[in-house]
Structure formats: C-alpha cells, structure tokens
Amino acid sequence: xxxxxxxxxxxxxxxxxxxxxxxxxxxxxxxxxxxxxxxxxxxxxxxxxxxxxxxxxxxxxxxxxxxxxxxxxxxxxxxxxxxxxxxxxxxxxxxxxxxxxxxxxxxxxxxxxxxxxxxxxxxxxxxxxxxxxxxxxxxxxxxxxxxxxxxxxxxxxxxxxxxxxxxxxxxxxxxxxxxxxxxxxxxxxxxxxxxxxxxxx
Numbered sequence: 001x002x003x004x005x006x007x008x009x010x011x012x013x014x015x016x017x018x019x020x021x022x023x024x025x026x027x028x029x030x031x032x033x034x035x036x037x038x039x040x041x042x043x044x045x046x047x048x049x050x051x052x053x054x055x056x057x058x059x060x061x062x063x064x065x066x067x068x069x070x071x072x073x074x075x076x077x078x079x080x081x082x083x084x085x086x087x088x089x090x091x092x093x094x095x096x097x098x099x100x101x102x103x104x105x106x107x108x109x110x111x112x113x114x115x116x117x118x119x120x121x122x123x124x125x126x127x128x129x130x131x132x133x134x135x136x137x138x139x140x141x142x143x144x145x146x147x148x149x150x151x152x153x154x155x156x157x158x159x160x161x162x163x164x165x166x167x168x169x170x171x172x173x174x175x176x177x178x179x180x181x182x183x184x185x186x187x188x189x190x191x192x193x194x195x196x197x198x199x200x201x
Contacts, residue, residue, distance in 0.1 A: 002163075003170035004195050005056060005150060006177070006188065008035035014183045015048045021192045024170065026053055028076065031060035031083075034181070035174065043075045056080050056102065064089075064096050071097040080104060080125065090120055102150060107137045117147060125172060128153030139166060157187075160194050171195055 006018055007027030018026050026049060028042040029035040037045075046055050057076035059067060061083035070076045079093065080102040090101060103121035105112055106128065116124045126149055128137040136154035139162070148169035155163065156176030163171055177187040 002168060002195055004192050005170050005172040006174075006183075006192075007056070007058065007152075007172055008174040008183070009045060010035060010037055010041075011183070012045065012048060013185075014188075015045050017183070017185050017188050018053065019048075019050045021189050022050070023053065023188075023192055025056050025078065027056045027058050027080065027172070027174075029058040030062065030066075030070075031058060039070065039075065042070070043073060046075050054078050058082055061085065064092055067093065068096045071099055078102065081121070082127075087120055104152070107141055110141055113141050113145070116149075117145070123148055123150055123169060125150035125152055127172075139163075142166060157191050157194050160191070 003024035005025040005027055006023040008029055009015065009018070009026045028037050030037065049055060054077040055075065056078040057067065057070055058080045059082065067079055078100045079097065082104040085103065090103070093101060100123070101121040102123045102125050103119045104125040104127050105116040107113060107126050116126065124147065126137070126142055128135045136159070143166065150170045150172045151163055151166065151168040152172035154176065155171050155173045160171070173191055177183055177191050179187065
C-alpha cells in the first residue's frame, strides 16, 4: 500500500484530523516562510499526535546541531533535507542522529533523476522546483526508478491514480489538501482514503 505524508502541519486541529485519518507520516517544516513552524509549537503538536505516526522534520541547509536537538527532544523521528546538503552532510547527520533520512531533489531533467538515485539517503523525494509550489514536474522522467521514493509536487486527489502507476513508496501532500493556504479536514480525509483504500468517499 502506498503511504501518505501529510506535510506542513501547523495547527492543533490538523493534528486532530491526522489522528482521525492516520497518515503514515506528518511533516513539520522548519524552513521558509509559508508553512514554517517554530520548535516549541512543533514539540507541542508532536505530543498531541498519535505516537505511532512519525513526524518528519523538513530542513533547508540547517545546522546539524539544530536537527540533533529536535531528534533528542523527540519532536521529530525522521529528517527530510530540502537544500544543497551533500554526501558529507548526510554522513555527519547519521553520526549525530540515528533516524531515517529523506533527501529531496528538484526534477527538471533525466540528469536530476540520476543524481537523486546516487544519494545515500534512506529515501529520495522527487519534487517540483524548491518544493511547496503546488505544481507537478514531468513524471515520465521517473517511470523506471528502482529505489523507494516519495513523490511530491502538485499531488492531489485528481492525480492520485496516475501517481499510483509510478509505484512510489509514499505520496507527499500539502497544498493539495488546502483551501486558501490552510489544511482542510474534508480534503485530508478524501486524499488519505483515496490513497489507502482506493476511494475518495
């Protein structure tokens, strides 16, 4: 079964909806501006979240010390790298924090896919642009990927079935379950049920 990562969580009500619909992961974004969350808020929301749902911390060129602190506080259980982090960074991160690592890549060409496949991260994530754009990239570029990957960028109920044919490990959704920039309960329910159960009812 394809997994779901519900990313960009900011409010207690969104945690409640996650506890009701049970995505496989939730994402706290510790970068940018649009969905950025403060450490303290993320810690409070993590305590409210079903303990069986891992929280993924999304970072852009973050210090290892900050990530390690959030791991030690149990605010996050996975790490997602969305900047220019290289293999040395990943190696050092593994030495500091024994958690699964996702490395995100912006896909514009076959060369981008080849670079992603060489990553030593536990999983790679394919996205459009710098992420958070709500737009899809050319999915034909990843039709023959052999390693497990997260698929992001414009994911919504309208293209779940098309995405399913790519056999992703997980679908990463954020703007696709929002209305006017805020997570929507019905959209979350429809998306997760469509992915997990094959129905949007």
